[in-house]
Amino acid sequence: MKSSLNVEPLTGVLGARLPGIDLKSDLDKELLASLRATICEFEVVIIPDQILTPKQQVEFSHLLGPYSPVPFVKPIDEHAEVIKVVKENTEPEAFNFGGVWHSDFSFLPIPPAFTILYAIDVPSIGGDTVWASNTAAYSHLDSKTQTLLNGMSGIHSASASYSPDQQDLHSQLSNMTIETSEKAKATQEHPLICKHPETGKPSLFFNPTYVRGLKGPELKTEEEENLMKWLNQWTTGIQFTFRHKWSPGDLVIWDNRSTQHIALNDYKGARRELNRTTASDSVPPSPY
Numbered sequence: 001m002k003s004s005l006n007v008e009p010l011t012g013v014l015g016a017r018l019p020g021i022d023l024k025s026d027l028d029k030e031l032l033a034s035l036r037a038t039i040c041e042f043e044v045v046i047i048p049d050q051i052l053t054p055k056q057q058v059e060f061s062h063l064l065g066p067y068s069p070v071p072f073v074k075p076i077d078e079h080a081e082v083i084k085v086v087k088e089n090t091e092p093e094a095f096n097f098g099g100v101w102h103s104d105f106s107f108l109p110i111p112p113a114f115t116i117l118y119a120i121d122v123p124s125i126g127g128d129t130v131w132a133s134n135t136a137a138y139s140h141l142d143s144k145t146q147t148l149l150n151g152m153s154g155i156h157s158a159s160a161s162y163s164p165d166q167q168d169l170h171s172q173l174s175n176m177t178i179e180t181s182e183k184a185k186a187t188q189e190h191p192l193i194c195k196h197p198e199t200g201k202p203s204l205f206f207n208p209t210y211v212r213g214l215k216g217p218e219l220k221t222e223e224e225e226n227l228m229k230w231l232n233q234w235t236t237g238i239q240f241t242f243r244h245k246w247s248p249g250d251l252v253i254w255d256n257r258s259t260q261h262i263a264l265n266d267y268k269g270a271r272r273e274l275n276r277t278t279a280s281d282s283v284p285p286s287p288y
């Protein structure tokens, strides 16, 4: 049993590596509380050298929060709470799951607090994941822009990703089953500047995939499109990012309340397989 975490920060903005821990045996109550605080502080943590069955991954996820609903993506047969993110080496190059900037399922009334992704088979070159800190994207704004954005909300929807007109795209994935639906067109409003429920820090709760519109007392329709484009560029700026090269056995946990991410699609002819679980938040996003 370990008594403390070994935390190695990976950039000056977000990301930390936590080596020398076995998630199956080392987590007593104190270490779990410390792990949770470390995830919230660093926003993405890499825990290398794990050996986890789907059931063991679910047991670990439950320590961070109850199962968070997974719409549209069919879980694996072995466990109803696990989805497999997999791209076979024979699949067309053009599309990969998660290959656009997003925060997981931000269109839900209560989006998942954490995603837990466990690497099984990864390309020797390529297939990295990149995260951007929405906390840094907010704190680096000038105060005038912070004030302008503070009263606004984002209109989140899965319409551009999981509507029936996207089915052909998803059907290219030979080993993942994604069932698009008219339900994807539903919308969910969340504050644009949110207060993190655990750290109290403000973050710019924006991602270009699921935020399909903005609402604000002073926002004119003709300004909305430009502001969306600007938010897309600003929040994904390289200065707010951290990039991870996967090794088998890596378990990565990220905080969806303060980050967005993208899975890079640069491994033509190679295979990539990871198991994913999500842990629920207990409260909906709230304004700062």
Ligand code: SIN
Binding pocket: 085, 097, 098, 099, 104, 115, 117, 128, 129, 261, 262, 263, 264, 274, 276
């Ligand atoms: C995801 O968006 O959940 C998948 C990320 C990845 O495959 O790296």
